[in-house]
Amino acid sequence: MVRVGAHTSIAGGVYNAVEEQLEYEGNCGQIFTHSPQVWQDPNIGDEEAERFRDLTQDNGVAPWMIHTSYLVNLCTPKDDLREKSLDSMQKECDAAAKLDVPYVNVHLGAHTGAGVDGGLDNAASVLDELDVPDGVTILIESDAGSGTKLGGTFEELAGVLDRSEQDLDICLDTAHMFAAGYDLSTPEGVAETFDEFDAQVGLEHLEYVHLNDSKHECGTNKDEHAHIGEGLIGEEGMRAFVNHEAVADVPFVLETPTENGKSFAWNIQRVRELREE
Template structure:
């Protein structure tokens, strides 16, 4: 079954995310639990939380995903920032456990000059301090490799998975992978990427796919998402990803632009059409 959704707003109450997702044709979706550019964490009140749980129980919409704050940097050498990042992620996990969110997705962060080895060590030690991962699962997202970010290849992701003492998963972002050097736009490149995933982290560890085309070319290390099929990965590349036997049953969450060309609904329809062609 095709599971496809987008990032939806929680404005006016977190429970309203279900209605917005339904209107767009989603059967899974992603939210921010609070402003992603602020450390201020306004936990939804009991009434809103109960409504959210009720909506969740009454709809065939899964998985439900929280995307962590953009400010979180678990790889940083700065103790104060890393402590704030751990606390922020812990709050996301605590809230997710409370209302039945399936996954909390995080970017591993940037080492900002301390080196990749130290950055990855910081990510691992940070995740090992987070509690409550038995119900809600933490997902580490691959990055484009821009700046000093870590987690841009599957070898680094594997090291994180192997050394974290809890069971965590992976979000595969197609735009990030492409601009990090994985040629998802070609048939042979996709097969080679899947082979590398199987040899390192394992396909079973990919619990979510952020399905995004790329405005920028292969190996550019730039993180600019494009509408499905209108970027450098292209229509055929997206079609192969959406229909690949080893990927097609993994939920797809789109983080594509909203502009004069398309909105979320049009991109979802594009995914559904490409699935039907496969």
């Protein structure tokens, strides 16, 4: 059974994310613990955490993943931003443990002049200071690679895994990979991309996928998501990706738009149709 779900809201209580997921007929998912645009601590009470855990278990919605704040920058050379990022990451990891959520997903961020090696060194040093609870794994997300942002290449993803003492794994984002220059629009391109990921990083590190189509051409570094099969990755590429043996047991979470009369429910169903074909 394919594991596919959506990024859902915790508005009104974190347990509402499970209820929303069920409305979309998703069976795994992703949440923010607070607005991703601000520095804010997760504020999840014991009762709502218990309700989230119970709803998750009773309805078989798993695995969940927490996505960290967009302000977190692991690669930064700036001491104040480094400390804020470290503090925010620690609190997200603690929230994951409280909710029995196994994954915390984070972008590496931008090196802003420190250089690729300096940025990766900075990221590893932040990650190594974290006290990651048992049962929680940090996932490094692949990036679209614009500006000085790192994580757009598999070499950079491997670089931070090699540098860090933490047991890190990877969340690949299809739209980000496509924007960064990995052509997923054909079966041949998908196969080549997985082969390269395996050679550079190792498929054993692939724990989750953000499954999104792209509104922009391959290699443009532009990150804008489209409905599954209706962007420039397209139906052929998406079908090849979701049926590739490398992701046979890897969960997919969608961050597709709600537009043109199509929502998460439509996209989740489309993934299931492509997986079955």
